[in-house]
Amino acid sequence: MPYDELQETLAENKQTLEKVFQHTEDLQVQMMTLQEKKALVCSLKTMADDQKIVQQLTTMEAGISLKEMSEKVTNIQDMVEAILLGNTVVLVEGKQEGIVLQTAQEHERSPDEPENERVVQGAHNGFIENLDVNIHLIRRRLKQEDLHVTYKTVGKETENNVAIVYLKGKANEETIQYIEDQLEVMQQKKVRVIGELVNYLLRHVKTIFPKKLYTERPDRTTAYLTEGKIAILMDNSAIACIVPISFFAFFQSPDDFNEQIYDGTLFRFIRLASFIGALIFPATYIAIITYHFEIIPFEMITLVKNSIETVPFPPFFEAFIMIVTIELIREAGIRLPSPIGQTIGIVGGIIIGEAVVTAGLVSNVVVIVIALTAIMSFTIASYEMGNTLRILSFPIMVAAALFGFVGIVASTLIILFHLCKVKVLNTPYFFPLAPFDFASIKRILFRIHRETMDVKKK
Structure with a gap:
């Protein structure tokens, strides 16, 4: 992009501007008279608000001196950047500077409750795609002077604004410094969404489990901030990324604190x-049918035997077929509009389940097992943790098909050892079980009043 100075001739500036924008058809360059002087009004009609342009030009024509306008540009580079932000630049004949008018369009949606993080009780607002509004929603809930916000710009082409939000004195200073240093490096990289940014920050953490927690809820974000976590937000993104995070955080919900202590604890478990x-669960079915048929209660042996004896596939392929079918229905439901997606999920599940059983491809028992497995997976609010669950279930099923219960125990132990080893930004991922901390276990696994904890400390 050229850095040439603006010329005194409007025709030359117009020609240069059109060349820089590759003669795009949404570029508005209008010649008009302002305060008895020829002027060139430049903007993008897809970014600037026509009503704001008319109001500000009318105000200028009414007698406000051009010298009183505070924001000015003197070269093509600054002028182009201002126009790309939705502003309007006014060039006056004989002057080598332009006046910037704040005319950006505003298409903000209301901070409604996120669809994928609904609660029964509590707040019903969520983040939107405006960074300033999201910071406002956090500050409304966390009225503390030690709430600190650091702004960075990332992305070589997109230049997205990023905010690092944390509480001074509670968040780890070394972690904050690391994040800020990495964001400085990312100024020259291509960053389109917040996921790319966070994946780069945590690229050294090798695990299939989610390394960060995404949330669209301001109340959930502020709760983690009070615990010393760090929130990363990006402009044009309606989610906050919480780091560092632990495994057990994915099983907590804002509803836990609106219920009674026993109810909240029960729901977490x-x-x-x-x-x-x-x-x-699917691996256990495979292991029992393949290797450990003797553990089935005597009263159920006949029912199970009658169900599986006509099925031409081994238990592993039975379960595999049903799980793949459930995943296809789930993906179809997500991609389709809500009313159609719900219909596909219900009708598709009933029809396909009944059809495969009638055809003798799978047994009644495996349909029940996979249906219960799907229902249990829906209790996990985190989409990323749900994906991890679905991926890990397949190798455990293979281990069960090969070695029975021994394979299930061995594969489960491997997962536990891995969780104990993982660290995210120097924070143990499986805390408070590894390293073991009984006091933190009570706080994380059990829903205990903060006031009760404070009294016990005293």
């Missing part, structure tokens, strides 16, 4: 138990 169940 249900989510955690559902994760474990969805991980090993």
Whole structure:
């Protein structure tokens, strides 16, 4: 992009500007008279608000001196950058400077509750694609003077604004410094979405489990900030990324704190138990049918035997076929509009399930097992953790098909050893179980009032 100075002749400036913008058809370059002087009004009609342009030009024509306009540009580079932001630049004949008018369009949606993080009780607002609005939503909830916001610009072409939000004195200073240093490096890289940015920050962490927690809820973000976490937000993105995060954070919900202590604790254990169940339930079916048929209660042996004896496939392929079918229905439901997606999920599941059983391709038992597995997986609010669950279930199924219960135990131990080893930004991922911290276990696994904890400390 040229850095040439603006010329005194409007025709030359117009020609240069059109050349820089490759003669795009949404570039508006209008010649008009302002305060009895020839002027060139330049803007992008897809970025600038026509009503704002008319209002500000009318104000200028009414008698405000051009010298009183505070923001000016003197070269083509600054002029182009101002226009790309939605501003309007006015060039006056005989002057080698342009006046910048703030005319950017505003198409903001309201901060409605996120679709994928709904709660029964509590706040019902969420982040939007405006960075300043998102910081405002956080500050409204966290009225503390030690709430610190650091702005960075990343992306060689997109130049996205990024905010690092944390509480001074609670967040780890070394982690903050590392993030800031990495964002400085990313100024020369291509960054389009916040996922690319965070994946680059955590590129040294080798694990299939989610290394960061995404949330669209301001209340959830502020809760993590008070615990010493760091929130990374990007302009044009409606999510906040929380780092560093632990494994057990993915099983907590804002609803836990709006329920009674026992209810909140019970729901946390249900989510955690559902994760474990969805991980090993299909593998357990495969192991029992293949190697450990003797553990089935005597009263059920006939039912199970009648169900599987006509199936031409071994248990592993039965489960594999049903899991793939469920995944196809799930993906189809996500991509389609909501009313159609819900219909596909319900009708497709019933029809396909009934059809494969009637055709004798799978047994009734495996349909029940996979249906319960799918229901348990839906209790996990995190989309990334849900993806991890689905990926890990396949190797455990293979281990069960090869070695029975021994394969399930061995593969589960490998996962546990891996979780104990992983660190995210020098923070143990499996804390408070590894390293073991009983006090933190009570706080994370059990829903305990903060006031109760404070009294016990005293």
